[in-house]
Amino acid sequence: MSAPLLAVRNLRTEFATRDGVLPAVADVSIDLARGEVLGLVGESGSGKSVTGFSIIGLIDPPGRIAGGSIAFNGEELVGAAPERMRALRGRRIAMIFQDPMMTLNPVLSIETQMVETVLAHERTSREAARARSIDALTRVGIASAAERLHQYPHQFSGGMRQRVAIAIALLHSPELIIADEPTTALDVTVQGQILYEMQKLTRDSGTALIWITHDLAVVAGLADRIAVMYAGRIVEVGAAADVLESPCHPYTRGLLDSVPAATAPGQRLKQISGSTPSLLRLGAGCAFRERCPRATPECSAMPEMTTVDGRALRCHHPLAPVAREAA
Amino acid sequence: MSVLPTPPSPADGVQTPWGRFASQFAESRLAMAGLVLLVVIVLTALLAPWIAPQDPYDLTKLDLLDARQPPGAQSMDGLTYWLGTDGQGRDMLSAIIYGMRVSLEVGVLSGAIALSIGSVLGVLAAYLGGRFEQVVMRIVDIQLGFPAILVALILLAVLGKGIDKIIIALVTVQWAYYARTARSAALVERHKEYIEAARSLGLSGARIVLRHLLPNALPPLIVVGTVQVAHAIALEATLSFLGLGLPPTEPSLGLLISNGYEYLMSGKYWISVYPGIALLLTILAINLVGDQLRDVLNPRLAR
Secondary structure, X not given: OOOOOEEEEEEEEEEEEOOEEEEEEEEEEEEEOOOOEEEEEOOOOOOHHHHHHHXXXXXXXXXXXXXXXXXXXXXXXXXXXXXXXXXXXXXXEEEEOOXXXXXXXXXXXXXXXXXXXHHHHOOOOHHHHHHHHHHHHHHOOOOOHHXXXXXXXXXXXXXXXXXXXXXXXXXXXXXXXXXXXXXXXXXXXXXXXXXXXXXXXXXXXXXXXEEEEOOHHHHHHHOOEEEEEEOXXXXXXXXXXXXXXXXXXXXXXXXXXXOHHHOXXXXXXXXXXXXXXXXXXXXXXXXXXXXXXXXXXXXXXXXOOEEEOXXXXXXXXOOOHHHHOOO | OOOOOOOOXXXXXXXXXXXXXXXXXXXXXXXXXXXXXXXXXXXXXXXXXXXXXXXXXXXXXXXXXXXXXXXXXXXXXXXXXXXXXXXOOOEHHHHHHHHHHHHHHHHHHHHHHHHHHHHHHHHHHHHHOHHHHHHHHHHHHHHHHOOHHHHHHHHHHHXXXXXXXXXXXXXXXXXXXXXXXXXXXXXXXXXXXXXXXXXXXXXXXXXXXXXXXXXXXXXXHHHHHHHXXXXXXXXXXXXXXXXXXXXXXXXXXXXXXXXXXXXXXXXXXXXHHHHXXXXXXXXXXXXXXXXXXXXXXXXXXXX
């Protein structure tokens, strides 16, 4: 296996709040190979978006990356010069955001926004930039791209806008795209189309993709691997099929059980008891122990990340037999 | 090829942003009247050399024998003084048209300069934050703590007379209003996702501020701008009335009012009253347009 495109090691991102330092991301390690699709799954506030923003270097005060390393193609990004980060952003690492209504500037035409993105990183003519933009729009399935290029964001529907946002992200054929819940704001049919096209585009261009979502169904068909986050830490990583079919962490199990499709009609949905703990008062042990059916006194010590058969896990009492030997 | 439903094209009755803006603006008759009045005033001022019956700056055309003629009087060479003449025998109508030109020039120029300086500083303060924001906004606070007329009077006392001097004084007084408005508008926009998205594309800071932040913070600035231009015209008139504004060779409306002030008690009302009405109409027209702009551009009042 070649060197990973992205290697995140023990990343810690904190936010200074009135009530103390909030560790939004703690001890997160991710490896991503070229062309690989990683689904980063977790509920609201689990730190999955902050992980994405940390990688692309868009953590603003009061937040800061407090420790760890992010190596992109072997280059360290934590503490890199702002100018260097700016050169990477948009060109080699691109980001797609959740709400397509909000990510396009309402007062600029699509053409202006696309051309300026091309010219931000390359010295080329306006005409060439225009041609590239039309090509990118066509690739994401926008009909009569040349005419639509002149239009403004409000003249596009939600799904179309997200396509435009994806086209902008693709302009420089980046090596890594971080997609932060890009289909959450869209309705289900459009979501399906966007998912299908994203998959096709990343396959064709060999782009690695980190797909951040709270929706397990979305990553099920898309991701090669899945990383599950809880309270700022990754609790389980594995091949998508493995994680979904035989989850080892009680939290992953709970997440999968609470998907409506897993329950027979008329039955009550299973739920994880309790609610997410405040990141300010996590204590020393496993963050999930208060809600975990398998918790024992041992769980008041933080479990280490253990890897067996390409399956990484952070739990003292894992479920499936595959990982039990390691615990 | 995808089979997504195509969104409506402009031909299907979807208005362009400008079209929607124009039709919303036209909803108020009062505002339209104000706009028409403003256009007439601006055109009159711009075309002054062709419209005015007399060139009030050409002292050779003046005849002291025609001084203080009432409205409707005939001059020696057959010219009708529709609004009378002033103490030097100047045709009041011509003087008002030229005076309006000076007043508008001062108001619009100082407004535009103050808008540029104030909005750039305000948007930068919002974008950069930190010490820069602290310094700029404290200066704004101090500036707004003093009465505008006082600051302008002191400046003019130091600088002397002249159009450039009064524009400097008005800009000094007014930039703070724009800076404050620009900062608060930009603070709102700054945390919207498209700014984050622009940063994620690796655009430069200057580009984000000028191309993305500033245009989106513009609507409230336009509203403040119209109000402040009216303000600037009134302030300039006040300063001229107090004798600290423009040189008497090129009188603005304020100076015309001031010139006629001494004749007011002797029944020669026209020298002060007509320039006063012109000033009133100008400011009224600008404010009517500004009010409607505020209603149309205010997202909170969106219908």
